[in-house]
Amino acid sequence: MPRPVILGIVGDSASGKTTISRGLVRVLGEESIAHICTDDYHRYDRAQRADLQLTPLNPGCNHLDIIAQHLQHLRRGEPILKPVYRHQDGTFGPAEYVRPGRFTIIEGLLGYHLPEMREVYDVRIFLDPPEDVRRRWKVQRDCSRRGYTTDDVLAELDRREADSEQFIRPQRHYADMTISFLSPGGGDDGTYLDAELILGDGLPHPDLTPFVGDRPDGLTLRERDGERVLRIPGRIDPELASAIEEAIWSRMHFATHLRARRLGEFTVATDLRRSEALALVQLLVLYHLVTARAMVALGGDRARVDTDAAAAV
């Protein structure tokens, strides 16, 4: 059996990691995915962190060496015994036995911090929403699902800012694709957020130039600070969106059996919604996964530019 394909989804708290991966799980099927959140590898529980005045964004607050060790096992197709951190009460539970899936998603805060972690992934995504969007998302989630008050969450965001800046954001340089959802008019509920992708040089991206132009409801592609930035408007022309989807699917004809499953869904509290821009973003990630899988099945690894070097350019 070919080795598992490993996808990294890294970003700050409430940056949309789970929303991205949920669509991939829906398309690829639960049975072929293992999904690991590196929050489980916290070194201290919530009470200890409070005593030590440490945030979970601090590398010293996490067993990063063990994450790297476990990633290497998973990539070789080997099982791990994974620690468990319970967000409900901030304590640790019994360890869990986890086998890698054909696709293995590693989601977390510091997934690209160590070189020996970075080299494990076939595809590296970094989520980088603007702070105003991320703050809104974090308040929504932590109040509705983790039992905090708005004031708690805002104070926690302030307390974490220095670590976000020092440890989380620099990881964007290692990404094959950096994803932001932007609210150009402000105050959007999510359905019509624009997606902005920075296309790294590490992996070959599908050619979308035939669809690029300067229409406000179409794709735009431009250079910014030496990076290629693709923008997908939240209110993209539905016919154009279909044509783009068609073009991407046609480049992964070996995976067309997956087409029937829906992409682009997300939740606001318990309300299920759909975003066309999110669907296209997920499809681009899926493209990279399916292509990596095909290369691994053929006995090779995907051609990867040395992204550390590329990031330094």
Added chain:
Amino acid sequence: MPRPVILGIVGDSASGKTTISRGLVRVLGEESIAHICTDDYHRYDRAQRADLQLTPLNPGCNHLDIIAQHLQHLRRGEPILKPVYRHQDGTFGPAEYVRPGRFTIIEGLLGYHLPEMREVYDVRIFLDPPEDVRRRWKVQRDCSRRGYTTDDVLAELDRREADSEQFIRPQRHYADMTISFLSPGGGDDGTYLDAELILGDGLPHPDLTPFVGDRPDGLTLRERDGERVLRIPGRIDPELASAIEEAIWSRMHFATHLRARRLGEFTVATDLRRSEALALVQLLVLYHLVTARAMVALGGDRARVDTDAAAAV
């Protein structure tokens, strides 16, 4: 730094594993020892085992593949994140970060079950007391320290007998040294139990033939079923015991700084006692550890006969 030396101490429940290792820890020093009990790798907690009608002696009741994986990390000098099983209430606790020590003791029920486990150890001990002695020890320990009644413990021993026979006892064939404590007259309190050692062909043992004879208070060495059996009487002549200790220490002159520390202590409930035969047994294990350490430090591994093949002879 040279890689850690790995000692296996395997045997059934209450066969004396902790008593043997406690003396080694006392001599080698807490700071240079990591001590791991493979009970932590149970797959099911106590309630689940009861539902499934499985004993912890059943290989399927333990994450043996993960034990093998962790042993390999420890031998390479790498840390592990170890699961934790709590004997007090039969549940799992938070995982623990463990670094290997210069000497790393792996103690447990099934440590030699898989070939990839067996190949990790530098020294393999198997504890094999007669059933009447082990039953007495298990009742003493489980009633005084784990909150069971005598009837509980005896019923549990009966329930485990088939698995003991099928899974635990066959592992003696992989040992470099099999250790039994015998009560020739019956009913002994432990201080004067005889020690009987089966000296495997896997490692070179120190030459004790100058001390062997047929005195009832001296060492005897004989062949039994093709195995070399060394007997150390519980009431060994104290002068002879000192001479033997001297001889063994003289063969590990690079470790004489350890001599001041006491061997041979054991507890019955909360009562601390000492056995000369236990002290000599621990010293023989120590000899193998210190010799393995010297070989590793010299850049080689200890010459080991293929004990799997030897066991098959």
